[in-house]
Amino acid sequence: GAVVSQHPSRVICKSGTSVKIECRSLDFQATTMFWYRQFPKQSLMLMATSNEGSKATYEQGVEKDKFLINHASLTLSTLTVTSAHPEDSSFYICSARDGPTGTIYFGEGSWLTVV
Amino acid sequence: DAKTTQPNSMESNEEEPVHLPCNHSTISGTDYIHWYRQLPSQGPEYVIHGLTSNVNNRMASLAIAEDRKSSTLILHRATLRDAAVYYCILKHAGGTSYGKLTFGQGTILTVHP
Numbered sequence: 001g002a003v004v005s006q007h008p009s010r011v012i013c014k015s016g017t018s019v020k021i022e023c024r025s026l027d028f029q030a031t032t033m034f035w036y037r038q039f040p041k042q043s044l045m046l047m048a049t050s051n052e053g054s055k056a057t058y059e060q061g062v063e064k065d066k067f068l069i070n071h072a073s074l075t076l077s078t079l080t081v082t083s084a085h086p087e088d089s090s091f092y093i094c095s096a097r098d099g100p101t102g103t104i105y106f107g108e109g110s111w112l113t114v115v
Numbered sequence: 116d117a118k119t120t121q122p123n124s125m126e127s128n129e130e131e132p133v134h135l136p137c138n139h140s141t142i143s144g145t146d147y148i149h150w151y152r153q154l155p156s157q158g159p160e161y162v163i164h165g166l167t168s169n170v171n172n173r174m175a176s177l178a179i180a181e182d183r184k185s186s187t188l189i190l191h192r193a194t195l196r197d198a199a200v201y202y203c204i205l206k207h208a209g210g211t212s213y214g215k216l217t218f219g220q221g222t223i224l225t226v227h228p
Contacts (some may be wrong), residue, residue: 008159032214041200044159044218093158097214104214106151106158 003027004096005060006107014115018082024049024092029074030096035067038091038109050094052091084114119203124223127193127227135188135192135222137203142183146207149216152199159202162188167209197227 003026013019023033031052036044048069049057056069068080077096081088093109120138128131139148145165151159163170163177165186169179176189190197202221 004158019184034215038135043220044153044216046215046217048217072137082205091156095158095216103161104149105161109156109158 004053004105004107006110010111013084015114020078020080024076028098029111030031033077033096035079036093086114089114121203121222126225128227130192133190133193135201138185140184145207149204151202154199164176193226195226
């Protein structure tokens with residue numbers, strides 16, 4: 001079945017550096033992907049909507065210059081956390097909608113730890 | 116999107132059926148009822164969705180009340196691998212925001228051996 005894959009699954013970076021997380025739809029093309037963040041013992045919070053070939057749409061309170069989203073192809077969206085700080089440490093999850101079926105698939109998630 | 120209400124937690128024994136309730140009294144006519152579950156340290160997994168009629172798939176069944184103001188996710192025989200947080204989410208069909216899901220706190224399901 002359709003699969004959405006994220007890479008890396010875990011990453012540790014130093015404070016002040018940038019880190020990129022990839023989200024790929026493996027079996028289908030996704031014109032729209034979504035990025036969520038989840039802190040421990042909390043629910044998922046939508047950060048932004050990634051649109052292929054155009055600018056991402058960010059949710060209120062999410063800094064677009066800090067969380068750079070690029071959706072250069074129909075199967076790949078990337079989230080770059082710039083100038084990361086320890087408070088950015090979180091579980092980042094992407095999702096994509098399979099157009100023909102309407103089913104929304106999620107990636108496995110990426111743990112980011114900023115030290 | 117309309118809001119849903121779920122119990123914070125539920126417990127079950129292995130091999131027994133589990134009925135996870137969800138209230139959505141402000142549901143609109145075009146809202147689909149989606150269920151996802153999230154195992155520890157994993158992304159959410161699609162379980163089932165429906166509009167008006169009850170739905171069955173290999174994972175679960177979805178029973179939708181006649182007035183659509185509530186629904187129940189049924190796991191027919193719980194296994195230890197079903198221990199997860201279950202989210203009931205309403206979503207309009209179509210539209211540019213389709214795919215953008217609003218997660219509540221969900222129900223933490225504990226399955227005892």
